[in-house]
Amino acid sequence: MQSHKKSAGPVVVIALFLAYLLLPLLLTFLYSAFTQWTELLPQGFTLRYYAEAFADTAFLISVLRTVAISILPVLISILAMLLVMYVVVVYHPGWEGVVQVLCTIPYALQGIILAISVLSLYSGLPLPFSNRILMLTGTYCVLVLPYVYRGIRNSLNTIRADRLIEAAELLGAGKLQAYLRVIVPNLRSGITVSALLGMAVLFGDFVVVNIIGGSYYETAQMHLYKILFRSGQLSSAVIVVLFAVTLLISGAVFYQTGKGKRS
Amino acid sequence: MAYIEFEQITKSFGASKVLQGIDLAVQKGQMITLLGPSGCGKSTLLRCLAGLESVDGGRILLDGEDITQKSAKSRNIGMVFQQYSLFPNMTAAENIAFGLTLQKRPGAEVRTMVAEAIEMVELGGKEDALPRQLSGGQQQRVALARSLVLRPKVLLLDEPLSAIDAKLRKSLQLRIKEIQRTLGITCIFVTHDQDEALMMSDVIHLFHDGRIEQSGKPIELYTGPRTRFAAEFIGNYNLLEPETFAALTGTQGAQAIAIRPEAIDIVTEAPAHDDQFYVLPAVAESYIPHGNVLRYTLYVGDVKLHADVLFRSFKVFREHQPVFLVVEKRNCLPVGDSPA
Amino acid sequence: MQNKLQRHRYLLALVPFALIVLVFELVPLCTVVLRSFLPEGQFGFTLAHYADIFSKKLYRDAVLNSVLIALFSSIIGIVLAFFGAGAACRAGAGTRRVFMSVLNMTSNFAGIPLAFAYIILLGGSGVLVLLGKQLGVAALAGYNVYSFSGLLLIYVYFQVPVATILLIPSFDALHKEWRESVSLLGGGSVVYWLRVGIPVLLPSLLGTLSILFSNAIAAYATAYALLGGNFSLLPIRISEQFAGDVVQHKEFGSALAVVLMLLMVAAAAINAHILKKNTKEGL
Numbered sequence: 003m004q005s006h007k008k009s010a011g012p013v014v015v016i017a018l019f020l021a022y023l024l025l026p027l028l029l030t031f032l033y034s035a036f037t038q039w040t041e042l043l044p045q046g047f048t049l050r051y052y053a054e055a056f057a058d059t060a061f062l063i064s065v066l067r068t069v070a071i072s073i074l075p076v077l078i079s080i081l082a083m084l085l086v087m088y089v090v091v092v093y094h095p096g097w098e099g100v101v102q103v104l105c106t107i108p109y110a111l112q113g114i115i116l117a118i119s120v121l122s123l124y125s126g127l128p129l130p131f132s133n134r135i136l137m138l139t140g141t142y143c144v145l146v147l148p149y150v151y152r153g154i155r156n157s158l159n160t161i162r163a164d165r166l167i168e169a170a171e172l173l174g175a176g177k178l179q180a181y182l183r184v185i186v187p188n189l190r191s192g193i194t195v196s197a198l199l200g201m202a203v204l205f206g207d208f209v210v211v212n213i214i215g216g217s218y219y220e221t222a223q224m225h226l227y228k229i230l231f232r233s234g235q236l237s238s239a240v241i242v243v244l245f246a247v248t249l250l251i252s253g254a255v256f257y258q259t260g261k262g263k264r265s
Numbered sequence: 266m267a268y269i270e271f272e273q274i275t276k277s278f279g280a281s282k283v284l285q286g287i288d289l290a291v292q293k294g295q296m297i298t299l300l301g302p303s304g305c306g307k308s309t310l311l312r313c314l315a316g317l318e319s320v321d322g323g324r325i326l327l328d329g330e331d332i333t334q335k336s337a338k339s340r341n342i343g344m345v346f347q348q349y350s351l352f353p354n355m356t357a358a359e360n361i362a363f364g365l366t367l368q369k370r371p372g373a374e375v376r377t378m379v380a381e382a383i384e385m386v387e388l389g390g391k392e393d394a395l396p397r398q399l400s401g402g403q404q405q406r407v408a409l410a411r412s413l414v415l416r417p418k419v420l421l422l423d424e425p426l427s428a429i430d431a432k433l434r435k436s437l438q439l440r441i442k443e444i445q446r447t448l449g450i451t452c453i454f455v456t457h458d459q460d461e462a463l464m465m466s467d468v469i470h471l472f473h474d475g476r477i478e479q480s481g482k483p484i485e486l487y488t489g490p491r492t493r494f495a496a497e498f499i500g501n502y503n504l505l506e507p508e509t510f511a512a513l514t515g516t517q518g519a520q521a522i523a524i525r526p527e528a529i530d531i532v533t534e535a536p537a538h539d540d541q542f543y544v545l546p547a548v549a550e551s552y553i554p555h556g557n558v559l560r561y562t563l564y565v566g567d568v569k570l571h572a573d574v575l576f577r578s579f580k581v582f583r584e585h586q587p588v589f590l591v592v593e594k595r596n597c598l599p600v601g602d603s604p605a
Numbered sequence: 606m607q608n609k610l611q612r613h614r615y616l617l618a619l620v621p622f623a624l625i626v627l628v629f630e631l632v633p634l635c636t637v638v639l640r641s642f643l644p645e646g647q648f649g650f651t652l653a654h655y656a657d658i659f660s661k662k663l664y665r666d667a668v669l670n671s672v673l674i675a676l677f678s679s680i681i682g683i684v685l686a687f688f689g690a691g692a693a694c695r696a697g698a699g700t701r702r703v704f705m706s707v708l709n710m711t712s713n714f715a716g717i718p719l720a721f722a723y724i725i726l727l728g729g730s731g732v733l734v735l736l737g738k739q740l741g742v743a744a745l746a747g748y749n750v751y752s753f754s755g756l757l758l759i760y761v762y763f764q765v766p767v768a769t770i771l772l773i774p775s776f777d778a779l780h781k782e783w784r785e786s787v788s789l790l791g792g793g794s795v796v797y798w799l800r801v802g803i804p805v806l807l808p809s810l811l812g813t814l815s816i817l818f819s820n821a822i823a824a825y826a827t828a829y830a831l832l833g834g835n836f837s838l839l840p841i842r843i844s845e846q847f848a849g850d851v852v853q854h855k856e857f858g859s860a861l862a863v864v865l866m867l868l869m870v871a872a873a874a875i876n877a878h879i880l881k882k883n884t885k886e887g888l
Contacts, residue, residue: 011692011695012691012692012693012695012696012700013692013696013700015688015689015691015692016689016692016693016696016700016703016704019685019689019692019704019707019765019769020703020704020707022762022765023707023708023711023762023765023766024707024711025726026714026719026722026723026725026726026762027711027714027722029722029725029726029732030718030721030722030725033725039730039732078621078625079625081621082621082622082625083622085618085619085620085621085622086618086619086622088615088618089615089616089618089619092615093615101622104626104630104631107630107634108630110819110869111634111823111866111869112819112820112823112824113823113825114823114825114840114843114844114862114865115634115637115823115862115865115866116629116630116633117844118637118843118844118846118847118858118859118862119633119634119636119637119862120629120633121847122633122636122637122640122847122853122855122858122859123632123633123636123637124633125847125853126855140625140628140629141629143625143629144625144626144629144630147625147626147630161353162348162350165346165348165350166350166352168317168337168344168346168350169344169346169350169351169352169408170352170363171316171317171336171337171338172315172316172317172337172338172342172343172344172412173338173343173363173364173367173411173412173415174338174339174364174367174368174415175338175363175367176338177615178615179367183363184352184354187354188352188353188354202713206713206715206716208716208717208825208826208829209825209826209829209840209844212825212826212829212844213844213847223716223717223826226717226718227717227829227830230717230721230830234725237721238721238725241717241718241721241722244718245713245714245718248713249710249713252709252710252713256706256709
């Protein structure tokens with residue numbers, strides 16, 4: 003009889019949460035779609051701010067820059083992680099701890115510390131070290147390491163990589179062969195999740211690109227900051243667009259992990 | 266010269282000595298079993314033979330060749346694991362073909378050999394199934410075919426049927442035995458299930474704490490355990506301390522005595538005296554049906570004994586019924602504390 | 606000799622990872638720590654930078670503000686998340702799915718967009734402010750979002766989804782039977798949570814608290830967008846030391862960064878200590 007009482011409670015709490023969490027999003031969307039909001043309710047529905055946003059070449063180019071700088075670090079990190087995991091899974095399982103620590107440090111220390119540590123060290127040095135794009139790419143590689151590590155490590159654990167390697171070896175495969183033909187094909191879902199998570203993180207980053215990129219490389223988030231106080235509605239439109247992209251990416255992650263769980 | 270020889274194999278994991286000087290010989294074409302409780306070292310010995318673990322000391326010889334330092338992939342030894350370890354991204358046929366494709370054999374040859382292997386394990390129709398679409402028993406048969414198709418010198422099976430339900434286990438045991446006989450392949454089987462060992466092996470090696478406690482044919486091991494541990498592990502022996510046995514029968518020995526439950530006859534009247542037999546007055550207490558056998562718990566004084574009686578008629582001894590136990594003297598086996 | 610080299614050839618696979626980690630993670634971090642002890646522009650050893658941090662009001666405030674906002678937002682966040690996770694685990698499958706989707710969605714809404722959304726909400730001509738003016742609620746009408754409390758509100762907003770998502774698996778692990786046993790033994794809700802629920806959840810709660818604290822104390826984008834350099838916070842002050850192309854205070858900035866790292870480590874250590882004390886006594 004207690005459960006009947008309980009069934010109303012959680013729904014109410016969740017409803018409150020949903021209202022609290024969705025309100026700012028809703029407001030931003032409304033702000034982007036109406037010309038005035040001096041009264042209680044907004045007036046003048048229009049999509050012209052979206053048109054303005056998409057017509058703004060500076061914005062479009064900044065988005066392109068964001069995409070460009072987000073793809074390469076993710077690919078590099080995934081490749082590096084696959085290679086490291088080859089050594090750890092096949093030869094030295096004991097080194098797993100070290101790899102885990104190294105991949106958790108960026109998650110703990112976060113963007114600000116990573117950014118200034120790289121900048122302070124390399125900005126005074128001669129090229130190629132002081133090249134901002136290089137610094138940015140490298141820092142981004144480190145920034146996504148925790149996510150790439152988690153994605154691939156979880157996949158390896160699920161398929162019991164150690165046992166598969168043994169079976170493959172007994173069937174005559176060399177160590178590298180075993181890894182490439184048996185392990186890696188089964189990591190597809192882990193790699194996809196890592197890639198998507200990594201890209202979502204980089205897409206939304208501001209601190210690293212602001213500190214290292216500065217005025218050298220203006221990404222979407224930096225462009226947003228520039229126009230933030232210029233026009234409220236335009237900024238809102240840009241925010242909605244960027245958020246939609248991030249949602250698409252995380253939605254894909256959700257879908258992919260759900261697929262993995264169902265199979 | 267035996268086909269496989271283990272010479273003084275020692276292996277430790279950290280501080281624990283898992284194998285303490287194992288000497289073992291396996292003849293070609295035999296199916297031998299390493300039997301023992303968990304943690305006694307039997308799986309470790311198997312993995313050393315496969316090359317998945319290194320040995321700390323000793324030599325392993327296969328067909329006259331010292332393979333102690335050889336890598337796992339070049340030993341030409343097949344292994345089937347408890348957890349099947351099928352490659353999840355490949356179909357049954359692709360799993361079976363894996364070793365063959367590594368040998369770069371022509372496609373037609375691979376297809377023929379795979380088809381033969383599938384037929385041998387009776388998995389026709391399941392060639393294109395993925396591991397997750399197959400039952401435990403089917404997956405294990407794919408694992409078996411995958412190893413056998415390469416015609417290995419030795420086939421190792423590490424508790425392959427422990428994860429499979431009881432009913433299916435029986436038929437798989439028979440099938441494995443059949444395949445082994447047909448191919449004449451040397452097999453080493455590891456299990457903790459003594460019924461499985463008794464049924465499948467030509468020779469059983471009983472492991473205890475990293476050493477071989479006793480070796481012999483199944484019948485020998487079953488009817489003639491030489492140590493206390495062997496008597497406790499194989500069958501359901503009654504184990505009596507020397508003093509207890511002396512109190513019951515008047516014969517004092519130095520060693521404990523083991524008696525098989527089916528060697529004890531239960532009768533309602535005391536038989537005539539016979540030098541070959543002990544006759545003990547007892548009280549029947551309870552019984553448990555065990556397949557086609559009634560397992561009785563009886564008390565001689567305050568000494569508990571188990572006796573197995575074939576369930577031939579509806580005659581059953583009641584609780585507290587006084588009876589007589591008749592045991593042949595030669596079925597009272599003295600067992601030592603440690604292997605001689 | 607040749608054989609030994611050949612056998613260790615696989616170690617080459619470590620090179621890309623090692624390069625990335627060394628060049629962009631380990632060496633820069635070590636440099637920061639070392640540089641914090643260097644006097645500006647010279648070689649030597651000094652604790653002057655650390656002394657400055659705690660003697661100059663500007664930087665003392667930065668440390669204090671950062672710690673306070675991280676502490677408050679984490680605690681408020683985890684309390685809210687506690688109820689949220691509890692509700693999620695008791696709710697039906699459909700409601701829970703919707704809740705999880707929204708949580709995942711809004712955990713991506715942070716940084717500059719979030720600051721802007723709260724400006725729309727509570728800024729000078731924000732929706733709630735206008736509402737307050739209309740209804741005559743002074744607290745809302747005169748609210749200044751460009752303040753500590755405004756920042757706190759925003760920080761709580763991004764802590765809540767993260768914390769809830771982290772806590773839900775632990776709540777799931779609470780066996781229904783424990784609750785039932787407590788009521789059979791005569792205890793109610795409060796007794797259950799105080800004596801069974803919270804002690805069992807303690808490791809997870811503390812771990813999440815640690816993550817929340819680190820998140821908040823190192824957060825940059827939101828504070829930057831809302832307050833710029835007007836409000837003293839550690840991450841902002843740190844970035845200021847490296848802002849110029851010509852004039853950089855690398856050594857001082859490094860010291861500030863080390864202080865930030867120490868604060869995060871301290872939080873984690875305190876958590877671990879509390880956990881150890883509680884698990885030794887209770888369980």
